[in-house]
Amino acid sequence: MTFSFGSGSGPGTSSGMHPAGKIALRLLFAALFAFGAAGARADEIADIGKLLKAGQYDQATSRVDAYLASKPKDAQGRFLKGLILTEQNKTAEAIAMFSGLTTDYPELPEPYNNLAVLYAGQGQYEKARQALEMAIRTHPSYATAHENLGDVYAKLASQAYDKALSLDSSNSTAQTKLALLKELIGTGNRARVVGTQTAAATPVPAKGAPPAAVTPPPAKAGPPAVTPTPPAATPTPPAAAKGDDAEVAAAVNAWANAWASKDVDGYLGAYTKDFKQKGESHGAWAASRKQRIEGASSISVKVSGLKVSFTDANTAVAKFRQDYKSNITSANSSKTLVLTKAGGKWQIVEERSGG
Amino acid sequence: MNKVLLNSWRGRLAAAALAVPLFAVLGPVPAQAQVLIEHTASGDVEAALGGIFKAIEDNKLEDAYNRVNALLVARPNYRLAYLIKGDLLLARGAAISKMGAMPGAPADKVSDLRAEALQRLRAYREKPPVDQIPRYLLQMRADQKHAVVIDTKKSRLYVYANDNGRPRFVADFYMSHGKNGIDKVREGDQKTPIGVYYVTSYLPKAKLADIYGNGAFPINYPNDWDKRQGRNGHGIWLHGVPQDTFARAPLASDGCVALSNADLEMMGKSIDPGRTPVIISDNVEFLSQDDWNTERQSLLKAIDDWRRDWESRDTDAYLSHYARDFEGDGMSLKEWAVRKRQVNAGKTFIKVKLGDMDMFRYPGTKKEMVVVTFQQDYQSSNLSNAMKKRLYWIKDGGTWKIVDEGAA
Numbered sequence: 001m002t003f004s005f006g007s008g009s010g011p012g013t014s015s016g017m018h019p020a021g022k023i024a025l026r027l028l029f030a031a032l033f034a035f036g037a038a039g040a041r042a043d044e045i046a047d048i049g050k051l052l053k054a055g056q057y058d059q060a061t062s063r064v065d066a067y068l069a070s071k072p073k074d075a076q077g078r079f080l081k082g083l084i085l086t087e088q089n090k091t092a093e094a095i096a097m098f099s100g101l102t103t104d105y106p107e108l109p110e111p112y113n114n115l116a117v118l119y120a121g122q123g124q125y126e127k128a129r130q131a132l133e134m135a136i137r138t139h140p141s142y143a144t145a146h147e148n149l150g151d152v153y154a155k156l157a158s159q160a161y162d163k164a165l166s167l168d169s170s171n172s173t174a175q176t177k178l179a180l181l182k183e184l185i186g187t188g189n190r191a192r193v194v195g196t197q198t199a200a201a202t203p204v205p206a207k208g209a210p211p212a213a214v215t216p217p218p219a220k221a222g223p224p225a226v227t228p229t230p231p232a233a234t235p236t237p238p239a240a241a242k243g244d245d246a247e248v249a250a251a252v253n254a255w256a257n258a259w260a261s262k263d264v265d266g267y268l269g270a271y272t273k274d275f276k277q278k279g280e281s282h283g284a285w286a287a288s289r290k291q292r293i294e295g296a297s298s299i300s301v302k303v304s305g306l307k308v309s310f311t312d313a314n315t316a317v318a319k320f321r322q323d324y325k326s327n328i329t330s331a332n333s334s335k336t337l338v339l340t341k342a343g344g345k346w347q348i349v350e351e352r353s354g355g
Numbered sequence: 356m357n358k359v360l361l362n363s364w365r366g367r368l369a370a371a372a373l374a375v376p377l378f379a380v381l382g383p384v385p386a387q388a389q390v391l392i393e394h395t396a397s398g399d400v401e402a403a404l405g406g407i408f409k410a411i412e413d414n415k416l417e418d419a420y421n422r423v424n425a426l427l428v429a430r431p432n433y434r435l436a437y438l439i440k441g442d443l444l445l446a447r448g449a450a451i452s453k454m455g456a457m458p459g460a461p462a463d464k465v466s467d468l469r470a471e472a473l474q475r476l477r478a479y480r481e482k483p484p485v486d487q488i489p490r491y492l493l494q495m496r497a498d499q500k501h502a503v504v505i506d507t508k509k510s511r512l513y514v515y516a517n518d519n520g521r522p523r524f525v526a527d528f529y530m531s532h533g534k535n536g537i538d539k540v541r542e543g544d545q546k547t548p549i550g551v552y553y554v555t556s557y558l559p560k561a562k563l564a565d566i567y568g569n570g571a572f573p574i575n576y577p578n579d580w581d582k583r584q585g586r587n588g589h590g591i592w593l594h595g596v597p598q599d600t601f602a603r604a605p606l607a608s609d610g611c612v613a614l615s616n617a618d619l620e621m622m623g624k625s626i627d628p629g630r631t632p633v634i635i636s637d638n639v640e641f642l643s644q645d646d647w648n649t650e651r652q653s654l655l656k657a658i659d660d661w662r663r664d665w666e667s668r669d670t671d672a673y674l675s676h677y678a679r680d681f682e683g684d685g686m687s688l689k690e691w692a693v694r695k696r697q698v699n700a701g702k703t704f705i706k707v708k709l710g711d712m713d714m715f716r717y718p719g720t721k722k723e724m725v726v727v728t729f730q731q732d733y734q735s736s737n738l739s740n741a742m743k744k745r746l747y748w749i750k751d752g753g754t755w756k757i758v759d760e761g762a763a
Contacts, residue, residue, distance in 0.1 A: 153447045160441035161457045164434045165464040166599075 093353040109135035110181045117178040148178040248316045251346035260301040272347045296326040314341040397529040401479035433601040467604035474510040487641035491634045492522040493714035501625035506639040510605040528618040531603040533610040542588035549719035554631045568595020569616040595619040636718035657755035683760035703736040723750035
């Protein structure tokens, strides 16, 4: 997936219902003043935005991380972080970021839209559809979301047709590319359509959703974006767990230790034999991990704040903060591992960054 | 009615498409809208389709979409449902003018699915009259617990139970038949035979290729009448469908009758190989109980008159029950008459008892015809035997006459 910066329409607009239609790529990048933030804060956000626009992802990342360290709940900081992750093709982390925003700020359509873009990029059109319909539910006249939704409908229709007529269009259908919103509560699209579409819009508001798009968004009283919140993660020693919790904690620690000691076999063995990520085969995934581990001369991995929950007796979800340092790079991120128990052994079936 | 419905697809969806902004604000499909369909009969699918098309007619496209998704949860490989889903999605973006509106969709496949939709909706809206009896089932034997009646024109298979001699409707299913239609004559003509048959055996899934689905019930095509007409070919079965699809088009097989696997299994519970009759017609007629009784009585009387004239040793009276184009045991009517006169001449008495009789009207013949099978207990002064016999009776000049006689 590629994104181009700048305001207004990107290359091409939706060609309607043809499954292989070229999809609009509209990105908006405007000042992010919506929450009426104090000057210094707004300046920082604007600066990070400029770094992102300039492609300075590493710098943008460290600035936004620093910003979020003091304001972990801040919607604009998290939105920017989501955009940076998206630009870096860190799709899973970007999804987690936007997904968190939709949970904390369900009234904002932009995170839903961007979530939909990322889902569509993964071929998860039904999820994309649901996210876009949520965006439109909160803001019925949101033109970008409507256009994206039209493209998602077209893609879903095409998939339904493939199944109806037992066609295989997998290689004839271009991947749908949707418009990512680069702006949270901006003055671009969302406001622009107000004059034209809401007048004609049906008088049926989405249930329980205020017609928020009609007026410029007021400062939200709701989530205290301004108030700094203390870091959520309080370290819990894995030792405190018992029984299955302890087994899962031990498996997570063993995985981290194998990684830190560059024990490739031990590291890969912590995953199930058919573990896959991002559509890669297990073999391709294993090869890239091996290369990455062997390519570093020193690695340190610290796991903190581990929390284990169980979906069922043989499926566990481990969430923790991962502090990774190597001679090449370092990253402190939240991580989720889904583990499954087979033959008395807990192994990783899913790995994602973020909540 | 059904035609109107399918044609109305055009106007409705075009109109519906205008309402797209309206239903875009309705939000995502709630998970609880997916009502699971519990039963396995194809009737449930038709009820679901009926609901979907009603919602489309009423311009409730969101409702239609939820319903089609629910149907796909219950029937994951249902191609027709996918086509409707595809069209409903297309309709959100632009007015669509026909079922299967996607540019470049293969016309033959769309047309097959459209035909299936028509047949199923027709069946849904025109249920078989429960208080009436298919004209074919004049009499079932006590040990025939069920009978199968197939209407190729309606793509429908009906199961009737033998309720103390009276056929009672049990279930009906959507079915597919031969690519080239009906009136099978030759091997490889990809047509389905029309006639009265019996299920001869059962073949479980394990012994079958995937194309036959979850099981198969071979029938006795070609029967005696088919052979007399010079028809050939073999291997006509009632069977299931491949695992990758829920159903096949109305005209899809090489001459067999194909049902959805769930339906085949449900129908299979009513089938007793060696006993269950299968009557394949292109136009099933239903009779009121009174008319059915009248037909039965008229035929039963003809059979009893024949039996009594046989016992009377009045050979002319006996031969009056045979049609001019009669054939039996390889003899023409003339040869048959000579033989019967010889045989009867040497006897001082004949006693004929008939039992365990079934009578089925035969579909697709020029003159009305009924095939009658019974246990015949024959005693005479110089010879006695017991045999299972089969008679074909035709209506000739207003009276029932035997056109074919032989061992069953």
